[in-house]
Amino acid sequence: MADAIIGDEVKGARTQVPHSMILAVTLNSIMQFAFMVAVMFCIGDVDQVTNTPTLLPIIEVYYQATKSKPATNFLVAMIAFILFISLFNIFASVSRLTWAFARDNGLPFSKVFPHVHPTLKIPINSLLLVGTICCLLALINIGSSTAFNALISLPTIALYISYFIPIFFLVIRKLHNRHPTYGPFRLGRWGLPINLVSLVYIVYVLIFLPFPTMLPVTAANMNYAGPLVGAIILIALGDWFVSGRKRFEVPIARAAKGE
Structure with a gap:
């Protein structure tokens, strides 16, 4: 979704954005695989790494490998x-997503967050909101590492849910032979099988991601x-039924009115 919002500013977004996404995922997968292979060969004493008191076991792996x-x-x-560098991309995408959602009155106090600074040309209020929330969430680790780990695991589940919804409705349309209007990329006859496999995989991941990582389950290691x-x-449903359904404007409907 965030990539689609930023794609509004890209020339030839229908092809350039998908190409960049596919290239980024491919290159990162290759580099991550190579990195993990190197880590596995240099991990040293597994028990010592597992029981390290630091929040990042990779620190112990590096120390055992370098002895320095x-x-x-x-x-x-x-x-x-x-x-640190990746945070700039995250803030840019999430603040732009917040700005776009607030522009459609999808957030509480939507009149505040769509504001674009006249000089900086950025959605400054949305950016400040995202930055403030991130800082407050980081402070949770001071009080409870369990709560902090739960919060940083939350985006993974939310990401898979966001993948599941459009694929699910796309499959329904295909099964009713009401194919959507395709863009420059199309899987052809392999589209429906790939969509079904994707749904099965996402359901599998969503079932096991919330499971605790160890037994017996305690308040400290609970997921x-x-x-x-x-x-x-x-909370989102509550906001929708209380006021969201009255204020939200569907972007497609606005575009149809020529706004």
């Missing part, structure tokens, strides 16, 4: 630098991502 604290710090700093997803869905 400066080298370990340098390698960890490289990961931190990559994460709270599933209940959090349910709570957020209930």
Whole structure:
């Protein structure tokens, strides 16, 4: 969704955005596989890595491989630098998504967040909202690492749910022989089988992702991502029935009116 919103500013978005997404996923998969192979060969004492008191076991892996604290710090700093750079893309996409949703009156206080700064030419209020929420969520780790881990697991489940919904309705249309209007990419006769396999895989992932990672289950090792997803869905439904259905404007309907 965020890629689609940013795609409004890309020339030839119907082909350039999918190409960039596919290329990014392919390159990252190759590099991640190579990285994990290297980690597996250099992991050293598995028990020591598993029981490391640090939040990032990779720190112990680096230290066992290099036997040097400066080298370990340098390698960890490289990961931190990559994460820092990636935050700019995340803030850009999420703030733009917030701006677009608020523009359609899909959020509470939607009159505040669509504002675009006249000089900076960015949705400054949406960006501040996203940044503030991220900072507040990061502070949760100070009080409870269990709650923090549940929150960072939440986007994974939400991501798969967002994948499931459009594929599910696309499959329904195909089964009723009401094929949608296709863009420049089409899977042809393989489209429906691939969609069905995708749905089965997503359901499998959604079933097992909320499971606890170890037994016996305690309050400290419980996986709270599933209940959090349910709570957020209930909050969103509550907002919809209270005021959202009255204020939300479907983008397609607005476009049809020539706005």
